[in-house]
Structure formats: C-alpha cells, structure tokens
Amino acid sequence: MVDGIYNQSYRLPNFLVETIDTPLPVPVYFMRSVGSTAAVFFWESFISDLANRAGIDQYTYRRNMLSHDPLALRVLDVVAAAAHWTTPPAPGHARGISYNCYVGRGGRFKTYVAQVVELAPDGDRLVLKRVFCAVDPGLVINPNTLTAQIEGGIGFALTTALHSRITFANGVVEQSNFDSYPLLAIDEMPEIVPLILPSDRPPQGFGEVVLAPVAPAIAQALLQATGRRIDVMPLPADAFRR
Amino acid sequence: MATVTLRINGANRSLEVDGDTPLLWALRDHLKLTGTKFGCGEAYCGACTVFVDGNPVRSCSLPVSQVGNGAITTIEGISGPEAAAVQQAWIARDVPQCGYCQSGQIMSAIALLKAIRKPTDRGIDLAMGGNLCRCATYVRIRAAIHDAARALGG
Structure with a gap:
C-alpha cells in the first residue's frame, strides 16, 4: 500500500508514514509492482508539486534531496544527460522526470530507477513519444533479458497509467473484455531508451521496478504542457488535449 | 452435431x-x-x-x-519466405516474453509482409493493432518486422 513511500529515498529531516486499514467492499490483491504503482504516483507527484512550489527545476530538486545517495544521483544524472534535460524541449513538446528506488522482498534488494518521458504534439493531442530509463540493478547477468523487462515493464505501466479503469454498478464490475478494459496497443508504445548502469553490487530484483515512475513522469509533463494537474489514474484521456 | x-x-x-x-x-x-x-x-x-x-x-x-x-x-x-523471415527475426530479437500472444503476432506479421514488402512504423501499427500483448513486447515486434522486411529484400 505504501511501497516506495515508507522506504522512500529523499533526505527529509522530518518524515513519518502512518497507514490505516480501510475495509473495502471488493477484494484487492497484488499486481505487478505490488503497491508501488499507486504509492509512487502519489509520492513522485507530491515531489513534483514541491519542486514547482519552490520554483526549482524537477531534476535539480530531486538531485538536491538525493545528494546523500550516490547511486540515486547516478541514475538521475545518466537519465537527465541522455534526455538532454538541461536543453529546453522543442515548442509544444514537454518532458517529465521521475525517480524511485525499488526496495523489494522486505528490504533484501534495492534497484535504482530514473525515467524521463517525452510528450510530443500530434494534432490536437499530446502523445508519449519516448521514455528514457536508467537503471542500477546490481550486476547484470543477461542484459538482453533486462532490456526486455525495461521495455515491457514500461508498456505494462502504460496500460495501468492510461487504460485500466474498473467501475462497479449494482454490485458487479462493469468491464468484461478488452473493449471495455483495453490493453496498451502497439500504436501507443513509445520508443524506449534503456540505460543500464554497471555495478559491483550483487544482482538485485528487476521484474517490477520500472513500472512505478512512469505515471508520475507523464503527469508532470502534462502539467508543464497544459497547466492541468492530474492526480488520478488512469490519467483521463482529455488530459492529453493540447 | x-x-x-x-x-x-x-x-x-x-x-x-x-x-x-x-x-x-x-x-x-x-x-x-x-x-x-x-x-x-x-x-x-x-x-x-x-x-x-x-x-x-x-x-x-x-x-x-x-x-x-x-x-x-x-x-x-506456416511456410514460405515471409514465415521463415519472421521466425528468424523473432528468434534473433528474442521477441517473446510470456509468449501467449506470439502465435497471433507472428501470423499477423507474416500477413503484413505478404501484403506490404517494406512497412513503415505506421503501417506496422495499423496491421498489428489488433494483436494485444500484455508483456508489451511491441518494441521488439516492430523491430523484428523491420528486420524480416530487410531479409526479404524489402
């Protein structure tokens, strides 16, 4: 429920996380990324809000609050450099940056992830063109498989970020098949730029780690491009209106 | 019956x-x-x-x-040059993850290459848009179709 928040990485002198169990009328269970997709969407969006409130660049703000953690800085710096973050995007385009250190299996592994998403105009809409993803998963045994997890994990996260809406009527779920509960299709799949960092750490976990930063990075880019602040998932389709 | x-x-x-x-x-x-x-x-x-x-x-x-x-x-x-090119490209790119949708992906890719020798990204999107992949292997599907088209001389 609070994966990625209670164990978040930013240096915050006063930090307290409390949770309250809320009985739900429907059973909920794990999905890929466990709690981090929902929690990090809130958390990274909150960090984005703080940066905007402070009037500080999103990359610089995160960097300042991660200065105690060289591995965190490394993924952030690599993704920002690859995406030419310090060069402003072309007119009509927008970028968002996000970070998460995925702490998995009760603290047994830590995988560092930073992403930059690029939105581009397409008619009267913004579309996701490219995602840069820097990862430090420890020693990489099979870079091909790892790259596949970066590509597929971001695509999986995009289904959640853009499409996966469940609604209820008269006690039952209204969605029943892919017409009402779509998956991401190939025409929505952005270009992926994987950035795999060398590491002497033992191999860490990777199957779920790239998912959580996707949605908050898109929301941050949308805010920059349209002035609309989105705090619900799936991101509403009209949020991508130019 | x-x-x-x-x-x-x-x-x-x-x-x-x-x-x-x-x-x-x-x-x-x-x-x-x-x-x-x-x-x-x-x-x-x-x-x-x-x-x-x-x-x-x-x-x-x-x-x-x-x-x-x-x-x-x-x-x-499946047989023929398009099928062979698609199979080889799929192997070379390690396209499948869980693999469940891949039979359908490969059938649609072969049909595309029989119809269009050198499809663009947009052409691939249109031809493959009805083949969903929960693992989102789409990056490699697109790349493998381009590879197969090149192998066919497209």
Whole structure:
C-alpha cells in the first residue's frame, strides 16, 4: 500500500508514514509492482508539486534531496544527460522526470530507477513519444533479458497509467473484455531508451521496478504542457488535449 | 452435431462438431492444434489469429460452418519466405516474453509482409493493432518486422 513511500529515498529531516486499514467492499490483491504503482504516483507527484512550489527545476530538486545517495544521483544524472534535460524541449513538446528506488522482498534488494518521458504534439493531442530509463540493478547477468523487462515493464505501466479503469454498478464490475478494459496497443508504445548502469553490487530484483515512475513522469509533463494537474489514474484521456 | 471437413495446413480433416463451433475450438479441442491461443473470445486481442485463404482471421469468432472450402493455415502450418523471415527475426530479437500472444503476432506479421514488402512504423501499427500483448513486447515486434522486411529484400 505504501511501497516506495515508507522506504522512500529523499533526505527529509522530518518524515513519518502512518497507514490505516480501510475495509473495502471488493477484494484487492497484488499486481505487478505490488503497491508501488499507486504509492509512487502519489509520492513522485507530491515531489513534483514541491519542486514547482519552490520554483526549482524537477531534476535539480530531486538531485538536491538525493545528494546523500550516490547511486540515486547516478541514475538521475545518466537519465537527465541522455534526455538532454538541461536543453529546453522543442515548442509544444514537454518532458517529465521521475525517480524511485525499488526496495523489494522486505528490504533484501534495492534497484535504482530514473525515467524521463517525452510528450510530443500530434494534432490536437499530446502523445508519449519516448521514455528514457536508467537503471542500477546490481550486476547484470543477461542484459538482453533486462532490456526486455525495461521495455515491457514500461508498456505494462502504460496500460495501468492510461487504460485500466474498473467501475462497479449494482454490485458487479462493469468491464468484461478488452473493449471495455483495453490493453496498451502497439500504436501507443513509445520508443524506449534503456540505460543500464554497471555495478559491483550483487544482482538485485528487476521484474517490477520500472513500472512505478512512469505515471508520475507523464503527469508532470502534462502539467508543464497544459497547466492541468492530474492526480488520478488512469490519467483521463482529455488530459492529453493540447 | 454434423460432420465438417476442413482444409487445414494442406490436409482435409473431418470432425464431428456443431456448425456454430468457433474454428478456434475445432482446432484446439478436436484437432489438438494448440499453437493457436484463446485470448478474449470476441476478436479483440488477436491471439487466435489463423489464415483462411491467406487472410488473417480471428478463429475465436468464426464458426466452422462459415469456413467452407477455405484453406486454413495455423501457426503449425506456416511456410514460405515471409514465415521463415519472421521466425528468424523473432528468434534473433528474442521477441517473446510470456509468449501467449506470439502465435497471433507472428501470423499477423507474416500477413503484413505478404501484403506490404517494406512497412513503415505506421503501417506496422495499423496491421498489428489488433494483436494485444500484455508483456508489451511491441518494441521488439516492430523491430523484428523491420528486420524480416530487410531479409526479404524489402
């Protein structure tokens, strides 16, 4: 429920996380990324809000609050450099940056992830063109498989970020098949730029780690491009209106 | 129940089924051709794609009574230069992850390359848009189709 928040990485002198169990009328269970997709969407969006409130660049703000953690800085710096973050995007385009250190299996592994998403105009809409993803998963045994997890994990996260809406009527779920509960299709799949960092750490976990930063990075880019602040998932389709 | 004769992968096969049985279940349950997959049952996802007279169709939504004399090709029966190029590209790119949708992806990719020798990204999106992949192997599907097109001289 609070994966990625209670164990978040930013240096915050006063930090307290409390949770309250809320009985739900429907059973909920794990999905890929466990709690981090929902929690990090809130958390990274909150960090984005703080940066905007402070009037500080999103990359610089995160960097300042991660200065105690060289591995965190490394993924952030690599993704920002690859995406030419310090060069402003072309007119009509927008970028968002996000970070998460995925702490998995009760603290047994830590995988560092930073992403930059690029939105581009397409008619009267913004579309996701490219995602840069820097990862430090420890020693990489099979870079091909790892790259596949970066590509597929971001695509999986995009289904959640853009499409996966469940609604209820008269006690039952209204969605029943892919017409009402779509998956991401190939025409929505952005270009992926994987950035795999060398590491002497033992191999860490990777199957779920790239998912959580996707949605908050898109929301941050949308805010920059349209002035609309989105705090619900799936991101509403009209949020991508130019 | 009726005796239905289907031309599948170059051979006539007779089976006892109701005429409204979807071709998918005739293939999978009666003929044990399980390479063709059930995904959604309503032609939204493309996992069940086979060829009828060379055209990709969703076998989950095609009653066997409507197949007639159409020549059916399943993933088990693909052949020819496009099929070989697609198979080799799929292996070289390590496209599949869980693999469930990949029979349908490969059938649609072969059909695309038979129709268009050198598809653009947009052309690939249009031709492959009905084949969903929960693992989102789309980056490699696109790359493998371009590779196969190059191998075919497109």
